[in-house]
Amino acid sequence: MSRILVESPSYPYCPGCTHTTAAVAIARALEAAGTDPLDVVVVTDIGCCGIIDPLLACHTVHGLHGRAVALGMGIRLGIEDPRKRVVVIQGDGGATIGLQHLLEASRLNVDMTVIVLNNMVYGMTGGQASGLSAREVREMRGMGDGAVPPYDLCSLAHAAGAAYSARVLATGDLQARLSAALAVRGLSLVEAVGICHAYGIASREDLERLAAPETVLVRDREPYSMSRRELPSLLDGAIRPRPSPEWASLPGTRLGVVIAGSAGEGVQIAAELLASAGIAIGLRSTKKGEYPITVGKGFSTAEVILSSDRIEYSAIERPDVVIVTSKEGMDAARGMLGNAAALVLDDGLEVPGGFTGTCMSAPFRKAAGAKGAALCALAYWLAESGVMPLEALEEVAGPHRHAVELRRAIESSRTCAGNIL
Amino acid sequence: MAHPAAGGGDLVSADGSMLVIEALARAGADAFVGYPITPTNLIFSHANARFPLFRSSTDEISAAQTMSGLSAAGKLPVTGTSFPGFALMLETVNMAFMMELPMVIVLGQRMGPSTGSATTGAQGDLLLLRGAISGGYALPVLCPSNPEDCWTLAAEAAKVAVSLRTPVVLLTSKEMLMTRWTVDLSALPEVRRVEWPAYDGDGPYVPYRAGEGLVPPFLPTCDGSHRTRFNASTHDETGLIRKASPGAIANTERLWRKVRERAGEFAFLDLDARDGASTLIVSYGMTAGAARVAAARLGKAGRPTSLLVLKTLLPLPQEALDAISRYDRVVVAEENLTGLLREMLHGTVGREGVTGVNAIGRMVSPDDIIKEVRR
Ligand code: SF4
Numbered sequence: 001m002s003r004i005l006v007e008s009p010s011y012p013y014c015p016g017c018t019h020t021t022a023a024v025a026i027a028r029a030l031e032a033a034g035t036d037p038l039d040v041v042v043v044t045d046i047g048c049c050g051i052i053d054p055l056l057a058c059h060t061v062h063g064l065h066g067r068a069v070a071l072g073m074g075i076r077l078g079i080e081d082p083r084k085r086v087v088v089i090q091g092d093g094g095a096t097i098g099l100q101h102l103l104e105a106s107r108l109n110v111d112m113t114v115i116v117l118n119n120m121v122y123g124m125t126g127g128q129a130s131g132l133s134a135r136e137v138r139e140m141r142g143m144g145d146g147a148v149p150p151y152d153l154c155s156l157a158h159a160a161g162a163a164y165s166a167r168v169l170a171t172g173d174l175q176a177r178l179s180a181a182l183a184v185r186g187l188s189l190v191e192a193v194g195i196c197h198a199y200g201i202a203s204r205e206d207l208e209r210l211a212a213p214e215t216v217l218v219r220d221r222e223p224y225s226m227s228r229r230e231l232p233s234l235l236d237g238a239i240r241p242r243p244s245p246e247w248a249s250l251p252g253t254r255l256g257v258v259i260a261g262s263a264g265e266g267v268q269i270a271a272e273l274l275a276s277a278g279i280a281i282g283l284r285s286t287k288k289g290e291y292p293i294t295v296g297k298g299f300s301t302a303e304v305i306l307s308s309d310r311i312e313y314s315a316i317e318r319p320d321v322v323i324v325t326s327k328e329g330m331d332a333a334r335g336m337l338g339n340a341a342a343l344v345l346d347d348g349l350e351v352p353g354g355f356t357g358t359c360m361s362a363p364f365r366k367a368a369g370a371k372g373a374a375l376c377a378l379a380y381w382l383a384e385s386g387v388m389p390l391e392a393l394e395e396v397a398g399p400h401r402h403a404v405e406l407r408r409a410i411e412s413s414r415t416c417a418g419n420i421l
Numbered sequence: 422m423a424h425p426a427a428g429g430g431d432l433v434s435a436d437g438s439m440l441v442i443e444a445l446a447r448a449g450a451d452a453f454v455g456y457p458i459t460p461t462n463l464i465f466s467h468a469n470a471r472f473p474l475f476r477s478s479t480d481e482i483s484a485a486q487t488m489s490g491l492s493a494a495g496k497l498p499v500t501g502t503s504f505p506g507f508a509l510m511l512e513t514v515n516m517a518f519m520m521e522l523p524m525v526i527v528l529g530q531r532m533g534p535s536t537g538s539a540t541t542g543a544q545g546d547l548l549l550l551r552g553a554i555s556g557g558y559a560l561p562v563l564c565p566s567n568p569e570d571c572w573t574l575a576a577e578a579a580k581v582a583v584s585l586r587t588p589v590v591l592l593t594s595k596e597m598l599m600t601r602w603t604v605d606l607s608a609l610p611e612v613r614r615v616e617w618p619a620y621d622g623d624g625p626y627v628p629y630r631a632g633e634g635l636v637p638p639f640l641p642t643c644d645g646s647h648r649t650r651f652n653a654s655t656h657d658e659t660g661l662i663r664k665a666s667p668g669a670i671a672n673t674e675r676l677w678r679k680v681r682e683r684a685g686e687f688a689f690l691d692l693d694a695r696d697g698a699s700t701l702i703v704s705y706g707m708t709a710g711a712a713r714v715a716a717a718r719l720g721k722a723g724r725p726t727s728l729l730v731l732k733t734l735l736p737l738p739q740e741a742l743d744a745i746s747r748y749d750r751v752v753v754a755e756e757n758l759t760g761l762l763r764e765m766l767h768g769t770v771g772r773e774g775v776t777g778v779n780a781i782g783r784m785v786s787p788d789d790i791i792k793e794v795r796r
Pocket residue numbers: 012013014016017018019048119123124195196197198199
């Protein structure tokens with residue numbers, strides 16, 4: 001059997017540090033499980049525990065502080081062969097930086113083994129206490145919050161859904177726990193509480209006295225895998241209005257249309273239909289929308305450009321028409337009225353003071369209801385201005401899942417009696 | 422059916438996000454991991470409808486890390502985000518740059534600072550990208566100026582990511598990603614699947630030993646024939662931590678050199694140099710549309726004006742720098758207050774004759790640019 005440890009490893013750790021014990025135990029547990037070095041990747045975090053890579057003859061990935069679990073999860077999801085193993089090693093510092101990653105990997109029950117070498121201090125930066133330090137260690141290291149208990153990593157991972165979570169003393173039966181963890185399909189966590197001679201707990205006695213109790217928590221769950229899907233081209237489902245020569249538009253056309261109303265009242269759909277109908281009559285179009293953070297309340301405005309030429313600039317410089325169907329729409333559109341050529345209003349709204357262009361008003365909300373008002377008003381303006389026959393709009397509404405309602409709103413514009421103000 | 426006014430073709434009404442995602446998928450990008458954020462909402466939903474592998478992640482740091490893991494395992498991952506999410510990803514982008522992991526980040530710009538205004542477009546992230554990699558190393562950044570570019574540059578982004586083994590940013594904005602454009606599909610070039618130049622030697626495989634082209638041949642982690650090592654800390658060609666040893670410094674310098682020396686492979690721009698023009702308009706991204714209209718109107722009005730649209734922003738193409746230096750008068754148009762491209766070109770000191778057209782909260786208009794050219 002090939003070895004996981006390199007030939008004559010040179011351990012980088014201080015004398016008495018249980019990271020050395022852990023490195024040997026990890027290698028032995030993998031070897032005992034019959035793992036070929038090319039069938040396992042060890043993903044390491046930052047910290048004393050993370051400088052283990054040169055000791056290992058298997059694949060290694062050395063990432064960032066606190067992120068090894070998320071990185072390992074990506075690797076696990078990307079490796080198609082389920083017999084390959086992913087082992088993550090991090091310290092107590094990395095574990096609290098990336099606690100979310102551990103919870104997520106546990107929730108999904110990603111098939112990998114996470115080993116947290118918890119020596120209750122940050123060994124690399126001078127021995128500050130961590131969120132996994134016992135209260136006494138927090139006091140000893142002068143953190144000033146000795147009354148605050150440490151996280152119970154195993155309970156958290158177990159509660160989130162991990163298949164196996166164990167806490168064990170690094171001076172105790174670590175290799176046996178690691179072997180048990182490696183045998184699990186799903187997320188297995190082994191928290192090995194250990195000694196940092198330089199800054200932390202220095203004796204086996206203190207370790208036994210101060211470490212949280214050893215535990216093994218199991219849960220029988222299927223591991224997560226990202227299923228591979230074969231999906232069709234997005235272009236197959238793109239909106240493809242069929243240009244019809246009978247509706248050919250005039251060359252040199254360039255129209256800017258603003259529709260403003262209330263959220264949930266069909267402003268965006270009306271604008272999308274106009275953009276599609278524009279293509280059906282041989283033009284090019286752009287459509288964009290604006291609405292507040294909540295899509296179901298407040299204003300909703302849309303801008304559509306129709307042009308015989310390619311549209312390079314997608315903002316409307318001077319609107320040919322601003323169509324407003326509600327008070328909220330009026331408030332939102334006020335800034336665009338200044339240089340608009342025409343205004344089309346629901347008859348419940350007042351013509352804004354100072355507006356000098358052509359203004360048409362009709363009872364769109366009454367004729368088509370609140371939900372159909374924007375499309376009704378748009379259809380009304382299209383018919384009045386002769387920009388396009390309503391058949392073009394009806395045609396592009398055809399494939400829509402609300403085609404019946406949309407066509408009814410378009411139809412209702414024919415019976416809308418309007419006034420030129 | 423051919424239509425006289427439309428000039429025939431296969432016209433669709435499509436948002437820029439759809440073109441980006443479809444082109445990336447055709448180029449061989451096979452995994453999307455992201456946390457939805459405006460204005461890349463459609464990038465997220467289109468990716469879910471298209472990519473073979475898809476994961477909605479708990480946050481942007483997790484997303485970027487999971488992408489890195491997928492990339493190390495031989496996938497080509499993509500994400501979509503905007504400044505708030507990208508800020509969280511920044512350390513991981515450095516990691517992926519250092520590990521030499523291919524990936525594509527679609528960055529949809531929105532108005533800042535901070536959370537700013539999610540649904541208001543902007544071009545405010547260029548200098549962040551310029552300094553994104555600690556040490557000032559160039560992260561390749563491509564920037565579509567119209568819907569057709571969304572298609573071609575997304576495919577190029579995938580190609581650059583793989584051939585240079587690096588994260589690549591596709592810098593877009595709300596306007597490009599969420600506006601529905603009319604696009605003639607029959608005029609879009611075919612997108613070819615990107616080839617992975619995997620290591621096929623007899624070994625020993627030395628993970629970061631670069632051959633010609635300064636890029637080490639790739640093998641996915643857990644390869645069955647050779648041991649691999651990936652490392653985000655300073656390493657030499659073995660992939661092991663070596664601090665400031667000569668080998669490690671040489672490897673780190675190579676990261677800089679590979680992007681600089683191969684920049685010519687992805688130097689995209691449109692240069693329209695007009696006879697008799699004394700002024701050059703320079704623009705990129707969404708503002709390029711206004712710049713094109715402005716240059717055309719100026720030309721029609723008897724004032725021929727040259728136009729440079731940059732599509733590769735990092736590293737800046739040499740051809741662009743040469744063009745800019747040929748004009749006494751240069752007008753740089755971009756949707757931000759402080760002139761990020763202008764500063765990238767000529768520093769805080771600036772250059773005489775180089776002025777900006779800038780706006781926030783609205784698009785720069787053709788008239789804004791014309792006014793500055795005529796000033
Ligand atoms: S500082 Fe502490 S954790 Fe680091 S090697 Fe020394 S004893 Fe081990």
